[in-house]
Amino acid sequence: MSKEAMYYLKKDNDVVQCVLCPHGCVISPGNKGICRVRLNDNGILKSINYGLCTALAIDPIEKKPLFDFFPGSSILSVGTFGCNLKCSFCQNWEIAHGEDPAKQEITPKELADLAEKHKGNDNIGIAYTYSEPLMWYEFVLEACKEIKKKELKNVLVSNGYINEEPLKELIPFLDAANIDIKAFNQAFYPKMCKGKLNPVLKTVEILAGQCHVEVTTLVIPKENDALEEIEELAKWLKSISPSISLHLTRYFPNYQLNLPPTPIKSLEKAREAAMKHLTKVYLGNVP
Numbered sequence: 001m002s003k004e005a006m007y008y009l010k011k012d013n014d015v016v017q018c019v020l021c022p023h024g025c026v027i028s029p030g031n032k033g034i035c036r037v038r039l040n041d042n043g044i045l046k047s048i049n050y051g052l053c054t055a056l057a058i059d060p061i062e063k064k065p066l067f068d069f070f071p072g073s074s075i076l077s078v079g080t081f082g083c084n085l086k087c088s089f090c091q092n093w094e095i096a097h098g099e100d101p102a103k104q105e106i107t108p109k110e111l112a113d114l115a116e117k118h119k120g121n122d123n124i125g126i127a128y129t130y131s132e133p134l135m136w137y138e139f140v141l142e143a144c145k146e147i148k149k150k151e152l153k154n155v156l157v158s159n160g161y162i163n164e165e166p167l168k169e170l171i172p173f174l175d176a177a178n179i180d181i182k183a184f185n186q187a188f189y190p191k192m193c194k195g196k197l198n199p200v201l202k203t204v205e206i207l208a209g210q211c212h213v214e215v216t217t218l219v220i221p222k223e224n225d226a227l228e229e230i231e232e233l234a235k236w237l238k239s240i241s242p243s244i245s246l247h248l249t250r251y252f253p254n255y256q257l258n259l260p261p262t263p264i265k266s267l268e269k270a271r272e273a274a275m276k277h278l279t280k281v282y283l284g285n286v287p
């Protein structure tokens with residue numbers, strides 16, 4: 001399934017520029033952007049993962065992770081493939097970067113109907129998660145609108161790497177988001193994720209005033225676990241919203257990064273550092 005993409009500019013000779021995310025890929029005919037899910041089809045930019053689903057399951061809301069948004073409830077969770085960051089430590093790389101991992105086709109209306117069908121099982125709505133939902137923008141926007149017609153909730157679990165204009169178009173339909181801040185460190189993003197930190201911080205700032213927001217940082221030994229850095233992150237989050245929740249999760253070797261797992265002691269120290277500024281700091285991926 002594919003659909004004409006939103007947010008792109010037409011250039012000479014059928015070249016297009018995608019302006020969905022800060023990469024701003026200039027794409028010649030027959031080629032895809034960095035995310036590998038937006039294709040220049042003879043001068044028309046297409047979303048090639050539209051309606052293609054790699055995973056669909058009912059999860060506890062805490063698994064997103066969201067600990068302070070309808071605790072104890074369930075949420076129908078859906079994902080596609082493709083991602084605009086290339087994190088060497090990706091914990092979902094099979095679906096984010098794998099070759100054609102899609103399993104089933106679904107329309108936004110069918111997805112919303114399914115969410116409604118499970119309302120009786122404590123299901124509060126849909127979480128767009130697993131890979132990068134912002135690279136599924138057209139589908140997610142339409143599904144969010146369908147979900148709102150049913151008075152259910154929309155939850156976004158994302159790397160936050162999107163331009164302001166498309167983000168602002170999506171926000172009126174969002175109820176909650178968990179955004180990854182992969183490190184509070186300008187050098188980390190280009191080195192480890194092939195992106196930049198500032199657009200992610202901007203996304204958190206914009207969302208925090210508009211819907212419930214929690215933030216996740218995967219703590220990687222020696223790469224982003226300096227206590228001063230964690231404390232700076234917590235201080236910055238407090239300046240955005242004192243009640244924001246921070247999840248510090250444990251890294252395990254995956255994809256291209258083969259460091260030993262984060263020691264539990266380091267996570268505990270990181271939590272102490274963050275608690276100097278925030279009241280809700282949770283550890284994740286720990287027993």
Ligand code: SF4
Pocket residue numbers: 018019020021022023024025032033034035036037038084135
């Ligand atoms: S969404 Fe994809 S194609 Fe568009 S700018 Fe970002 S990485 Fe490039």
